[in-house]
Amino acid sequence: MQPTRLSCLLLAGSLSVTAWAQNPNPTLAQPANAQQQPSEMPFFRVDVVARSIKAINFHHRRGSTEVGLLGTALAPRSKGEARVDSRTGATQVEIRIDRMQPAGDIGDEFLTYVAWAITPEGRPQNLGELMLDGDGTKLKAATELQSFGLIITAEPYYAVTQPSDAVVMEGVVKQGTTGTITPIEAKYELMPRGMYVSRLPAEQRVKWSVEGKRSIPLDLLEARQAMAVAKSVDAERYAADTMRKASTDLYNAESFLKSKGDTKKIQSLARNVTQLAEDARLIAVKRQEEEYLETQRKEAADRLAAAQTAAEQEARRRELAEAERKIAEERAETSRLRAEREERERQRAERERAEIAVARAEADAARAQAEAALKEAEARKAEALAAAEVARREQAAAEAARKAAIEEQARLRGQADDAMARASKAEEERVRMRQQLMAQLNTVLQTRESARGLIVNMPDVLFEFGKFALRPEAREKLAKVSGIVLAYPALKLEVEGHTDSIGSDAFNQTLSEKRAETVRTYFVSQGLASDTIVARGYGESRPAADNTNNAGRQANRRVEIVVSGAAIQAPGVETSSVTQ
Numbered sequence: 148m149q150p151t152r153l154s155c156l157l158l159a160g161s162l163s164v165t166a167w168a169q170n171p172n173p174t175l176a177q178p179a180n181a182q183q184q185p186s187e188m189p190f191f192r193v194d195v196v197a198r199s200i201k202a203i204n205f206h207h208r209r210g211s212t213e214v215g216l217l218g219t220a221l222a223p224r225s226k227g228e229a230r231v232d233s234r235t236g237a238t239q240v241e242i243r244i245d246r247m248q249p250a251g252d253i254g255d256e257f258l259t260y261v262a263w264a265i266t267p268e269g270r271p272q273n274l275g276e277l278m279l280d281g282d283g284t285k286l287k288a289a290t291e292l293q294s295f296g297l298i299i300t301a302e303p304y305y306a307v308t309q310p311s312d313a314v315v316m317e318g319v320v321k322q323g324t325t326g327t328i329t330p331i332e333a334k335y336e337l338m339p340r341g342m343y344v345s346r347l348p349a350e351q352r353v354k355w356s357v358e359g360k361r362s363i364p365l366d367l368l369e370a371r372q373a374m375a376v377a378k379s380v381d382a383e384r385y386a387a388d389t390m391r392k393a394s395t396d397l398y399n400a401e402s403f404l405k406s407k408g409d410t411k412k413i414q415s416l417a418r419n420v421t422q423l424a425e426d427a428r429l430i431a432v433k434r435q436e437e438e439y440l441e442t443q444r445k446e447a448a449d450r451l452a453a454a455q456t457a458a459e460q461e462a463r464r465r466e467l468a469e470a471e472r473k474i475a476e477e478r479a480e481t482s483r484l485r486a487e488r489e490e491r492e493r494q495r496a497e498r499e500r501a502e503i504a505v506a507r508a509e510a511d512a513a514r515a516q517a518e519a520a521l522k523e524a525e526a527r528k529a530e531a532l533a534a535a536e537v538a539r540r541e542q543a544a545a546e547a548a549r550k551a552a553i554e555e556q557a558r559l560r561g562q563a564d565d566a567m568a569r570a571s572k573a574e575e576e577r578v579r580m581r582q583q584l585m586a587q588l589n590t591v592l593q594t595r596e597s598a599r600g601l602i603v604n605m606p607d608v609l610f611e612f613g614k615f616a617l618r619p620e621a622r623e624k625l626a627k628v629s630g631i632v633l634a635y636p637a638l639k640l641e642v643e644g645h646t647d648s649i650g651s652d653a654f655n656q657t658l659s660e661k662r663a664e665t666v667r668t669y670f671v672s673q674g675l676a677s678d679t680i681v682a683r684g685y686g687e688s689r690p691a692a693d694n695t696n697n698a699g700r701q702a703n704r705r706v707e708i709v710v711s712g713a714a715i716q717a718p719g720v721e722t723s724s725v726t727q
């Protein structure tokens with residue numbers, strides 16, 4: 148982390164962005180019912196990514212000042228500066244950048260870099276394209292803005308109207324910056340990576356390579372990319388005139404390239420194609436939006452007319468239903484009177500049948516009571532005889548079980564004594580093997596005891612500074628460690644990478660993971676089973692010493708190899724399984 152850096156990342160993963168008092172790009176505007184829009188609508192209708200920087204108020208006619216340009220995690224080696232000169236009529240901006248990688252290294256979709264001025268309200272203004280000369284570039288631009296922040300992004304072509312989220316550099320206040328500076332928090336929107344070309348067929352995606360750089364001008368590659376993106380949103384239909392002009396200029400540029408014509412002419416035509424294609428894309432998206440809204444208005448009118456017709460039909464249906472209800476009520480009253488008369492007759496007959504049934508039931512109950520008393524007496528006698536027999540048998544079984552339990556207890560006591568003797572002997576053997584293994588490993592690399600197992604320490608000097616490739620002496624030591632471990636079956640290795648606090652969290656995390664994976668790969672190449680080794684990177688999260696001094700930072704730059712397994716398990720410690 149850089150303490151002087153003024154910008155802070157607020158990447159919220161695909162968060163919907165609230166309005167920030169600016170006119171949105173037509174490609175980003177979303178209707179209220181965007182979830183119902185047809186599949187042919189432009190694929191640029193997506194959530195954007197929010198980010199914030201510090202905008203600077205370059206006071207009118209206060210002379211020139213310089214601000215620094217620092218590389219983000221996408222271009223950590225890049226550095227540069229910008230001179231801002233506030234004059235009457237326009238603000239002049241002169242940018243110089245060194246140690247910049249080709250845009251294609253960030254992603255296949257990117258061909259160039261674009262400088263942006265971001266207002267405090269979040270409105271972006273394209274200041275121009277930064278074309279690399281080697282690993283450096285310069286740009287002179289002018290803007291009518293007075294308060295703004297500076298960013299550099301990787302883009303598919305120079306004429307884009309909304310910055311991508313591939314922010315490679317951001318403006319910061321330098322130590323020697325002069326003048327009155329008022330920091331203003333500026334939030335702005337970014338197009339998520341791949342949004343311009345994600346739905347293009349593979350053959351229409353421009354691939355940036357060393358061979359392409361030598362044979363095809365960058366401006367022509369951008370023109371092809373811009374035309375493919377415009378066609379993908381049906382710009383040939385909605386902006387036909389503009390697309391015809393762009394196609395004619397692209398054809399002429401391609402013809403000049405085939406005939407090895409004037410390079411300046413090719414570049415001029417190609418840049419015009421890029422601008423026309425971007426204009427056509429914006430026109431197409433806007434007109435598709437208008438068509439969609441008109442369709443929604445027409446559907447709403449049709450629904451209103453259908454609702455009115457349905458209301459009239461419902462009124463007629465209710466009148467008929469009311470008439471049928473009255474007829475049904477009259478019929479129901481007649482049926483109710485008839486049912487009451489039949490119910491009275493049924494109840495009288497039911498009472499007569501009930502009286503006869505009660506008399507029969509009383510007689511049957513008396514007879515059944517006598518028979519039940521006789522059966523109950525016989526059953527009690529049989530139960531008494533059976534209970535006596537069961538008690539005799541249970542007593543005999545209990546005596547036999549007591550004798551068997553005594554014999555089993557004696558047998559188990561003997562087995563327990565034998566098991567304890569074997570466990571004691573196995574524990575002594577594990578302690579001896581653990582001490583022997585630690586002594587062997589200590590002859591190669593510093594090794595210490597821990598509850599997790601034996602920890603072998605690889606210091607940072609066995610790697611190139613800031614890299615993960617093994618030095619020759621590291622390979623020699625790891626080869627010896629491999630030979631020692633192969634002599635002990637069923638051992639497990641956990642390779643853990645650690646760094647000091649210098650550099651960004653992301654860089655340190657990646658470096659620790661790659662160093663740990665390099666050591667694991669080397670162990671596998673030496674014959675160790677891959678399923679017994681796991682590699683993890685902890686970055687700067689687990690320091691072994693103080694990071695405020697060189698000695699402490701050197702101690703923190705390490706790779707630790709945790710050796711464990713049942714063969715060397717410490718007393719009272721359970722071994723953990725190694726997972727990939």
